Amino acid sequence: MTVSLPRVHVLGVGAIGTLMASYLRQRFPALPLTLVLRNQAAADRWNAAHQTLALGQHTSVQGPLPVTTATPPQVHWRLATGIDAETLTDSSSATSPIACLVVTTKAYQTRAALAPLRARLDSHSVVVLLQNGLGVREELEKALFDRPATRPQFILATTTHGCYATASYRAVHAGFGGLWFAVVPSSNAPSLRAQAVADLLLALPLQPHAEPWPQFQIRLLTKLAVNACINPITALHRCRNGALISHPKHRITIDHLCQETSTIITRYLLEHQMANATSDLAFSPQELCQHVVEVCQTTAKNKSSMYQDVLHQRPTEIDYINGWLVRQAQRYRIPYPTHQALVAAIHAQEAEYRMDKD
Numbered sequence: 497m498t499v500s501l502p503r504v505h506v507l508g509v510g511a512i513g514t515l516m517a518s519y520l521r522q523r524f525p526a527l528p529l530t531l532v533l534r535n536q537a538a539a540d541r542w543n544a545a546h547q548t549l550a551l552g553q554h555t556s557v558q559g560p561l562p563v564t565t566a567t568p569p570q571v572h573w574r575l576a577t578g579i580d581a582e583t584l585t586d587s588s589s590a591t592s593p594i595a596c597l598v599v600t601t602k603a604y605q606t607r608a609a610l611a612p613l614r615a616r617l618d619s620h621s622v623v624v625l626l627q628n629g630l631g632v633r634e635e636l637e638k639a640l641f642d643r644p645a646t647r648p649q650f651i652l653a654t655t656t657h658g659c660y661a662t663a664s665y666r667a668v669h670a671g672f673g674g675l676w677f678a679v680v681p682s683s684n685a686p687s688l689r690a691q692a693v694a695d696l697l698l699a700l701p702l703q704p705h706a707e708p709w710p711q712f713q714i715r716l717l718t719k720l721a722v723n724a725c726i727n728p729i730t731a732l733h734r735c736r737n738g739a740l741i742s743h744p745k746h747r748i749t750i751d752h753l754c755q756e757t758s759t760i761i762t763r764y765l766l767e768h769q770m771a772n773a774t775s776d777l778a779f780s781p782q783e784l785c786q787h788v789v790e791v792c793q794t795t796a797k798n799k800s801s802m803y804q805d806v807l808h809q810r811p812t813e814i815d816y817i818n819g820w821l822v823r824q825a826q827r828y829r830i831p832y833p834t835h836q837a838l839v840a841a842i843h844a845q846e847a848e849y850r851m852d853k854d
């Protein structure tokens with residue numbers, strides 16, 4: 497049986513949204529592609545950008561560097577044309593069902609961004625979530641898709657491609673990494689459409705890897721653990737990743753974070769029956785610390801994504817990184833003083849610049 501290419505809607509057209517939509521358009525020129533724009537201002541910017549997406553490549557790297565780097569394909573500017581746009585606030589905007597929605601909004605924006613599209617998503621839809629941290633899917637299920645029978649099929653994805661926006665609908669693909677994803681098991685019958693979307697992702701020249709769900713969960717937990725032990729310290733001390741390993745004070749904080757994180761994740765693995773010799777080892781305090789130090793070394797010159805958020809006075813993803821660990825620790829009644837202190841300190845910074853803006 498052949499499944500025709502579903503129309504793909506992309507929600508969240510920042511750096512990663514531009515990367516995904518540009519590569520989808522380049523790789524599948526006949527694929528129907530629609531950008532979902534937040535409001536009229538976004539639609540005006542789309543018109544000012546001549547309804548095109550541009551993805552460039554520079555040799556100088558800004559923004560978070562991927563942990564694994566390889567040479568990006570030698571293309572300097574890709575211009576993606578022939579893309580439709582829908583504005584959420586436009587009363588005449590489409591009401592037709594959405595077959596495939598690729599969501600690249602920040603974790604904390606996702607629920608509000610998806611809510612206006614709820615009526616267009618059902619168990620035949622596939623939603624690809626590309627957020628940092630953990631907890632977004634569970635939040636969406638609780639708030640928007642509480643009836644399992646009408647839930648879309650979720651695909652969770654994570655990327656190490658380094659990409660930053662230079663203007664609206666313009667981004668630079670600065671570092672070549674990989675794209676990993678997994679279809680989330682659901683009680684609904686496995687859908688052919690989820691397979692078609694997985695095939696689309698696998699065909700992108702972004703080093704894609706489809707993984708079984710348990711293996712992918714370990715990948716996400718590992719990324720979360722590393723981000724939780726690096727990002728908030730760099731954001732609070734306004735330092736690059738490399739500084740964390742050269743300052744004894746930061747090394748002590750990392751040690752405490754690794755201890756707490758290891759205990760929390762080990763309990764989580766047990767609860768979800770994911771514990772085995774390999775995962776237990778990966779999340780021992782020693783292994784975790786070693787991994788964090790290695791990431792600090794390989795990304796020494798990077799400003800972490802949370803440091804950049806704080807620098808630009810944007811909300812951070814702390815609630816989906818350390819906040820997620822805190823929520824698990826509370827459930828398990830495990831102490832989490834270092835994570836708690838960091839979450840509180842980042843919230844205080846966010847509140848300060850929110851007040852400055854008001």
Ligand code: KPL
Pocket residue numbers: 560561563722723726727737791795798799800801802
């Ligand atoms: O993923 C990252 C981030 O900044 O969010 C690390 C690995 C810490 C690189 O900066």
